[in-house]
Amino acid sequence: MHHASIVTSGITFFLLKMAATLCGKLLHKQGWLPVIQSVRHGSKAVTRHRKPVHILKQKLLAVTQYVPPTQVVPKGAYPSERQEVKEESSFVLLLKRELKKLFQDYKMVAVVQNCNSNAEDMRTLKHRLHRHGITVKFFPNQVMHSFLHDSVYSNMAPLFIGPTVLFVSKEPKAKEMLTSLRSSPQMTLLGACIDDTLLSAQGVVSYSKLPSVNVVQGELVSGLTMMTAHTASMLQRHPAHLSALLQQYVKQQSSEEAPKAEEAT
Amino acid sequence: MFSLMKAAVGGLTGVCRVNGYKQGPLLCHLKVLVAGLQTYEIPPDYSDVVLPAKPKLKFMNKVPNLKRPRREPKKLRDIQGPTKGADSFTTGQYGIVALGGGYLHWGHIEMIRLTINRKMDARTMFAQWCINGPYKPITRKSLGQRMGGGKGAINHYVTPVRYGRLIVEVGGKVELGEVQHILTEVAKKLPFPAQVVSRESLEAMKKKQADMEQNNQNPWTFKQIVRGNMLGVRRVVSPFDVHHSGRFSGKFHFPGRV
Numbered sequence: 001m002h003h004a005s006i007v008t009s010g011i012t013f014f015l016l017k018m019a020a021t022l023c024g025k026l027l028h029k030q031g032w033l034p035v036i037q038s039v040r041h042g043s044k045a046v047t048r049h050r051k052p053v054h055i056l057k058q059k060l061l062a063v064t065q066y067v068p069p070t071q072v073v074p075k076g077a078y079p080s081e082r083q084e085v086k087e088e089s090s091f092v093l094l095l096k097r098e099l100k101k102l103f104q105d106y107k108m109v110a111v112v113q114n115c116n117s118n119a120e121d122m123r124t125l126k127h128r129l130h131r132h133g134i135t136v137k138f139f140p141n142q143v144m145h146s147f148l149h150d151s152v153y154s155n156m157a158p159l160f161i162g163p164t165v166l167f168v169s170k171e172p173k174a175k176e177m178l179t180s181l182r183s184s185p186q187m188t189l190l191g192a193c194i195d196d197t198l199l200s201a202q203g204v205v206s207y208s209k210l211p212s213v214n215v216v217q218g219e220l221v222s223g224l225t226m227m228t229a230h231t232a233s234m235l236q237r238h239p240a241h242l243s244a245l246l247q248q249y250v251k252q253q254s255s256e257e258a259p260k261a262e263e264a265t
Numbered sequence: 266m267f268s269l270m271k272a273a274v275g276g277l278t279g280v281c282r283v284n285g286y287k288q289g290p291l292l293c294h295l296k297v298l299v300a301g302l303q304t305y306e307i308p309p310d311y312s313d314v315v316l317p318a319k320p321k322l323k324f325m326n327k328v329p330n331l332k333r334p335r336r337e338p339k340k341l342r343d344i345q346g347p348t349k350g351a352d353s354f355t356t357g358q359y360g361i362v363a364l365g366g367g368y369l370h371w372g373h374i375e376m377i378r379l380t381i382n383r384k385m386d387a388r389t390m391f392a393q394w395c396i397n398g399p400y401k402p403i404t405r406k407s408l409g410q411r412m413g414g415g416k417g418a419i420n421h422y423v424t425p426v427r428y429g430r431l432i433v434e435v436g437g438k439v440e441l442g443e444v445q446h447i448l449t450e451v452a453k454k455l456p457f458p459a460q461v462v463s464r465e466s467l468e469a470m471k472k473k474q475a476d477m478e479q480n481n482q483n484p485w486t487f488k489q490i491v492r493g494n495m496l497g498v499r500r501v502v503s504p505f506d507v508h509h510s511g512r513f514s515g516k517f518h519f520p521g522r523v
Contacts, residue, residue: 046341067483140302
């Protein structure tokens with residue numbers, strides 16, 4: 001018992017000593033201060049973690065969330081009404097100028113589709129065409145379409161689909177072109193614009209079968225002057241023959257008049 | 266008129282003369298035929314860009330030179346909320362914008378300076394600080410000290426950064442793609458969320474927020490409910506939240522809030 005009391009007293013003395021060292025600074029000042037001091041502090045507004053939010057504030061934030069405007073039609077479903085005007089690069093403008101010059105200078109512009117023709121075949125074809133004065137031109141379809149859209153030749157636009165090549169010449173030499181194209185099976189004639197008239201492939205074929213301008217002119221002239229030439233040739237014959245013919249003609253006229261008079265009465 | 270025509274014709278022939286050997290009836294089969302038309306983007310013109318004399322980032326002191334440094338209270342509100350200033354570009358084209366609040370200490374600043382100075386090309390681009398050097402003293406008590414005994418001694422200095430502030434600006438004869446990888450490297454290491462922006466993208470961000478506020482279909486807004494103290498929410502909403510419409514909480518910013 002005595003032993004325990006000494007121990008407890010020792011412990012309390014030790015605790016007092018500890019308390020004295022802790023509150024040493026405090027007890028130096030005059031007045032008595034409590035050993036245990038409870039400090040009230042509020043929580044900080046700026047914390048490293050996300051602070052727990054009061055349920056009412058949570059509800060408020062949930063109610064006042066951002067609601068985006070509803071889109072009846074999802075974006076990209078329909079094309080935009082406004083046509084986006086794309087500025088054409090100067091290379092495209094250059095090509096368009098060349099095309100304009102081409103349509104002005106060359107009378108025949110034929111559109112041909114080439115499917116996998118070799119460079120060698122191309123070269124031989126070009127050589128053959130060059131002999132007849134036909135040149136081969138390459139233009140991108142995009143540039144072609146944008147040029148044709150604004151020009152007079154807008155109806156040619158459906159021809160320029162796929163790998164197309166232009167055969168142009170100053171003189172409309174359709175026959176030579178067709179003969180050279182027949183030798184190369186890869187090239188298919190799609191259409192042509194000859195003398196500002198659009199022709200299909202069959203149209204070009206029939207155009208080629210037409211006789212040349214001189215021949216046609218000659219035929220026309222001969223047709224017009226047929227009567228006068230006939231009379232001229234007749235007059236140049238022997239006068240006796242001429243007189244016999246004229247008498248025959250008069251008889252015929254009279255014989256025709258008589259039945260006509262009978263019919264009239 | 267004739268000079269113009271000559272120039273035009275000359276220009277045309279000049280263009281055609283590029284592949285002169287490919288012209289003519291025999292050799293023009295060597296032309297490469299393509300389905301479409303290759304259009305080339307014209308590169309940007311940097312003739313009006315002036316590079317400063319010292320293009321690299323300046324060294325910033327660890328400690329401001331004060332005769333008597335005073336210990337300051339914590340004032341964590343210098344991190345709270347959006348920036349008051351320095352939220353737009355001055356001379357640069359691309360930069361890093363803070364998407365949250367935080368303190369930048371000298372270690373961060375050195376990291377930014379070294380990374381950018383090492384990776385950038387001083388001949389074509391320049392970089393600029395948008396923040397001051399550390400000026401706010403942070404005190405620390407020594408290890409093992411118990412509570413009490415006054416405020417600790419100044420340990421180091423920091424720069425407070427708020428949401429929306431630009432940290433560093435980069436400009437010069439460069440495009441965003443050349444600078445982005447450098448700035449993203451830096452932005453990942455910052456103590457707050459940050460993003461690489463250009464002038465246009467920063468404008469777009471601000472415009473997006475304004476558009477969201479305008480075309481919000483929700484008939485109930487934070488401002489309206491709090492101003493009328495509906496359901497007594499002022500009890501749980503602080504004056505700071507009232508001012509900033511619930512878009513901020515401490516140093517954090519909520520991007521979806523309007």
